[in-house]
Amino acid sequence: MAIAWGMYQKSRNTFLLAFSFTLISAIGGFIAGNTGEAAEEAVEHIIGISHDAIHEHEEAAEAAMPFNIASGILSLLAGFLLLKNHKYAGVAQWVLLLAVAAGCTLSARAGWLGGKIRHIQEIQTEPSASHDADGHEEHE
Numbered sequence: 428m429a430i431a432w433g434m435y436q437k438s439r440n441t442f443l444l445a446f447s448f449t450l451i452s453a454i455g456g457f458i459a460g461n462t463g464e465a466a467e468e469a470v471e472h473i474i475g476i477s478h479d480a481i482h483e484h485e486e487a488a489e490a491a492m493p494f495n496i497a498s499g500i501l502s503l504l505a506g507f508l509l510l511k512n513h514k515y516a517g518v519a520q521w522v523l524l525l526a527v528a529a530g531c532t533l534s535a536r537a538g539w540l541g542g543k544i545r546h547i548q549e550i551q552t553e554p555s556a557s558h559d560a561d562g563h564e565e566h567e
Contacts, residue, residue: 430524439509442520446506449527453499456534460492470544480544487537494530501526 429445432438463485470476505519 430520430527434520434524442509443506446502446509446523449502449523450499453495453502453530456492456495456530457499460488460495463488476544480540484537484540484544487533487540491530491533491537494526494533498523498526498530 429441429448433441433445467481467485471478471481501519501523505516505523507513508516508519
């Protein structure tokens with residue numbers, strides 16, 4: 428979002444701040460991606476944890492990882508080109524914006540699927556009886 432705002436405003440400082448945030452986010456995404464196996468090992472034996480949900484989350488995270496890594500690398504490149512007033516600085520900004528948009532979309536999907544790992548029972552369970560506002564079972 429900050430990248431798009433910097434492009435709209437043509438603000439060098441906004442761009443540099445956006446590039447910094449993108450780089451930090453890419454590093455965080457890389458760390459999260461590399462801790463996934465340990466997290467899987469920690470939760471896979473807990474009753475109620477869906478192995479299918481873990482697999483879907485893992486696949487989604489793996490799809491997001493290349494875009495997140497590319498975003499980090501591109502943020503360094505775009506920042507360098509901007510600081511050097513290079514003629515391709517604008518192109519680098521557009522490519523970075525597209526990589527960030529794809530990475531954010533795929534990461535959001537991975538996060539949503541990750542939320543289903545622990546809450547799969549809540550999603551699948553249909554209430555057997557209706558309850559009033561106080562949580563008491565209602566009878567007809």
